[in-house]
Amino acid sequence: MEKYYKPTSRSSETESSSQKKARVELSPSDIIADPGLRKPIDEYDNEIRDQVRRAYLLNGPTQQIGHTFPRKKQGDHFRSFQESWFKKFDWLEYSVENDSAYCFYCYLFKQPVRTDKFGYEIFTRQGFNNWRKALDAFKEHVGGVNSCHNNARRHCQDFKNQRQSVSHVFTSHSKEAEIAYRVRLTSILHVTRFLLLQALAFRGHNETSSSSNRGNFLELLSWYKEKNPEVAKVLYENAPGNNQMTSPLTQKEMVKACAQETSLVILDELGDKLFSVLVDESRDASIKEQMAVVVRLVTNTSSLITIIVSNILNFIVVVCRFVNQTGHVIERFLGIEHVSDTTASSLKVALEGLFARHGLSISRLRGQGYDGASNMRGEFNGLQRRILNENPYAFYIHCFAHQLQLVVVVVAKCSSYVADFFNYTTLIVNTVGASCKRRDQLLQDHHDKIVMKLESGDIFTGRGKNQETSLARPGDTRWGSHHTTLVRLFTMWDSVLKVLENVSDDATNQTQKTTAAGLIEKMESFEFAFIMHLMLKVLGCTNELSRALQRKDQNIVQAVNLIVVTKQNLQHMRDNGYDELLEEVKGFCMKMEIPVPNMDDKIPARGRSRRDGQMVKYSHRYHVDIFLVVLDSLLFEMNEQFSEASTNLLKCIACLDPKDSFSKFDHDKLLELASIYSVDFSPFDCTFLRSELGTFISDVRNSTEFSACHDLATFAILMVQTERHLCYPLVYRLIELALILPVATTTVERAFSAMKIIKTELRNKMADEWMNDNMICYIEREIFAAIHDERILQRFQNMKTRKIQLSQISN
Incomplete structure (x- = not known):
């Protein structure tokens, strides 16, 4: 037999198996x-x-x-x-x-x-x-x-029609099998929808039938089967062994079909409109750099888009902002894009690739807004400059909310008194929250005091009132965190002192005892109380502006107006607010038994010894060295950070403000605005715009429908409702250009929050495409929930050759 069959060695078998071609997968x-x-x-x-x-x-x-x-x-x-x-x-x-x-x-x-x-x-x-x-x-x-x-073309049509394929002819199934397949597939889609809308994980550690941790998808599908007899007939043991439709690959394909249909709805809204970009940075759970893009647009006959791009340390996130057919400002998320690094060139390449996949073009950009990172806002080599070199109409606007946070950070360190105050505040927060025991003591004591006040009638119950809370640590990169810290410290003043007293009494560490005793002494000083009340007023004013800037429907005209009003309020506080503040602080000190100094007494100037003889009155310290320094620094920084409000572009846009019957309307400035956007207004358009503006302003000033209109967003809605956007198309085009200019990267920040929900420490190995599909469906859940099942099922069918084909039914 040996002469007919040559013996093979184990080494040759191993060599032949290693030479087998590895399976190729589509990336x-x-x-x-x-x-x-x-x-x-x-x-x-x-x-x-x-x-x-x-x-x-x-x-x-x-x-x-x-x-x-x-x-x-x-x-x-x-x-x-x-x-x-x-x-x-x-x-x-x-x-x-x-x-x-x-x-x-x-x-x-x-x-x-x-x-x-x-x-x-x-x-x-x-x-x-x-x-x-x-x-x-x-x-x-x-x-x-x-x-x-x-x-x-014929080959393409035959390829798309899987029912005409040879494989389908040889494996044709009965009508009953197709109906069962549709029920099975629809059940899987319903489970997928629920998990996507709730941002829940699909996979488990072990997906076998005997496992107790099979993952949300299989567990929910089993529950669905038990509750629905019709579904039970077509799932698991009642389904063909080669067509169970529960594998991880099938789950991902179904999610991808959902995400693609959602994106298609958004892209249909975008159409051929103009858009702007807005970029920000953060980090995901796997320490990858991401870029997120958000699109803002105005959907109408000649509407505009804003794309807000954000960089999450190796991805770009895309969201669309637009004004829909009724004139409302809407923002839509498009997806994330992985980037190898955060250089301006890498961000631009990634952005162009994402634009190409969605049929968008940089030549349609009409605005950029970033958070201030040098790789994005750089005047010579930043992302905004590279885009401006390609498209000079993509005007750059620094994110207003980030600028405001920079103002707050500067003010928090503007003088040695305020810097010292925030250092002590941070130390208080850290000491009180250093252990679970101290935190529990703080919450319990605060709860007891609230109950006492409710029983005595000092405070009242109501929706959202008297919620359990704790001290918060201020952060330079967290919007409103300084104000939140002071509000909670003020609210929990007695409870904080009680915890510090307990630390001073019970701590075994002498350093902790000394620190707690020193903090009590510091808190019960007039200077600490004065600066706390001052910063509560100042940061309260800026915090209101910050929240207003973060509204989704915010527009550049309204944002500039809010900044102007805030500056006026701060100036009024500087000129007339000291006496009121001083009386308020004195009342607080009397209530808390804090000694109030005589304002005419003298004390050494800060940083000087008594022997130097440099003495100042208490009134000078609190009024000049603290109050005026803080307000002057704040006003100066507001003017420096929001210098865009003085640019010619925004001066022209401000003329569209409908407040006070278009009191800022300027015929020449609006013509100049049209010339700035010369690519959108031809010389022929500018000629007609000149006469159209005159008719327009006379019409809206004499119309009672616009008399109560106070902001540009509301005005755009009224323009569509009264069909004046058809009567004055060129003026409406100017309004659209103003509405899409980015104000803040709030939508991108919300996309980051969604990413943290979807990609957690337990799910930090999610692939980029899988995470992108999950994010699209979760963030745009209103659109996703409204998509008919049949559209998603047909897309799922067309993604690859299936063993059973679905007959297409109408939506």
């Missing part, structure tokens, strides 16, 4: 939106080639609506690609990278033919860019019935 990075950067379809591995085709078919051809196509001289004239060609030729794709046109069908399904056929290489590999003869070339490429292009 999201393999799908490139720009047709000029794609590798040919025949260069993909055979195992994933059909997956690549389906991925591109789901995305559709890359057609940049609203893009400013570059012009180049061809013959005697300057010519460019025309957007109208997309409507005439549905197969047409455009590459921004190399300014060339491609054929979508030929790229995916071209058949081996003679290379002399016109368009075989031009429209698939090289790219066509002879715009002078474009229409003739496109028609010649389409050719006759049996042309290469039409054959590729």
Whole structure:
């Protein structure tokens, strides 16, 4: 027998097994939106080639609506690609990278033919860019019935129709099997919807049937099966062994289908509108850098978008802000994009890639807003400068909420008195909250005092009142945290002193005893009480502004007005508020038995010995050295940080403010605003705008419908409701441009919060695409919840070849 069968050694078996080809999987990075950067379809591995085709078919051809196509001289004239060609030729794709046109069908399904056929290489590999003869070339490429292009189109249609495939014919199932499959798939979709809307994890540690920790998806599906007899007939043991539809891959595909349909609804809202970008930075649970993009737009006939981009230390987050058909300002989240680093060049490349996948273009940008990081706001090499070099109409606005936080931080350190006060405040918070025991004592004592006051009638119950709370630590990067710290310290004053007394009495460490005793002495000083009341008033004023700036429907005109009002209030406080503050502090001190000094007595100047003879009155210390220094520093920083309000652009936009019957309306300034956005207002438009403005202002001033209008957002809504946006389209276009200018990165901050909910320490290994799909569905849950099941099921079916096909039913 040995002469017929050669013996094989164990080493040769191992060698042959190691030479087996590893399974090739499709990566999201393999799908490139720009047709000029794609590798040919025949260069993909055979195992994933059909997956690549389906991925591109789901995305559709890359057609940049609203893009400013570059012009180049061809013959005697300057010519460019025309957007109208997309409507005439549905197969047409455009590459921004190399300014060339491609054929979508030929790229995916071209058949081996003679290379002399016109368009075989031009429209698939090289790219066509002879715009002078474009229409003739496109028609010649389409050719006759049996042309290469039409054959590729037919192959595409057959490929999309899985019911006509050979595999479906050989594995055709009965009508009952299809109905059972639909019920099973719908049940899985309902479970997926619930988990996505609640931001719950899908997977468990062990998903076998005997496991007690199979994960939320399988556990909820089992519960669903028990509650619904119809579902029980088609799940688990009642489903074919090769069509259970509960694998991790199926779960991810269903979530991806949900996310893609949600994004499609958002992109339909965007259409061909203009937009702006806003960028911020943070970090996710796996210490990856992310960039988040938010889009803000005004949806109407010529509406505008704002894209707010945020950098989460290796991702970009995209959200859209827009004014819908009724004139309301809305913000939508588009997705996250992983970036290798946070340099301006990397952020721009990532942003361009994300734009390309969503059919957006940087040429449609009309604004940028960042938090102040040098890699973004840099005047010469930052992201905003790189975008401005490409599109000079993408005006940069520094995030107002971040600027305000910078003002608060500076004021918190403006003088040695205030800096010393916040140092002691931090020490108090740390000492009282150093252990669970002290925290419990603080909460219990505060609770007992609230109960006593309720029983005596000093305070009353009500919705949201008298909630359990604790001391909060101030942070330079947390909006409103300084004010929150002082409010809670003031509210829990007696309880804090009680805990410090307990620490001083019971602590075994002498350092802790000494520290607690010193803090009690410091708190029960007039200086500490005075600065606390002063900072409560000052930070309370800025905190109201901060919360107003973080509203989703906030616009640049209203934000500037709020800043002006805040400055006026602070100036009034500086000129007239000292005496009132002093009396308030004295009343507090008498209630808390804190000694009040005689304001005419003298004490050494701060930082001086009594022997130097440099003495000042108490009144001078509190009025000049503390009160005036804090208010002057605050006003100075407000003017420095919000210098944008004095720029020519915002001065022109301020003329649209409807307050006091358009008291700020300036005909020439609004014409100047149109000239600033010259790409959106042609010379012909400017000529008509001049007469339209005169008619417009007379109309709205004499109309009772606009008499009670006090802000631009409300005015835009009324314009649509009264259909005046159709009567004055050019004026409404100016209003839209003003509304989309970014004010704050609040939406991106909310996206960061959602990311922390979705990607936790226990789920810190989530892949970028999986996290992106979860975030889209969770953040835009209102849109996601309204999408019909059938749309998601059909997209899920088309993502790959399925064993059973669904008959499409109408929505």
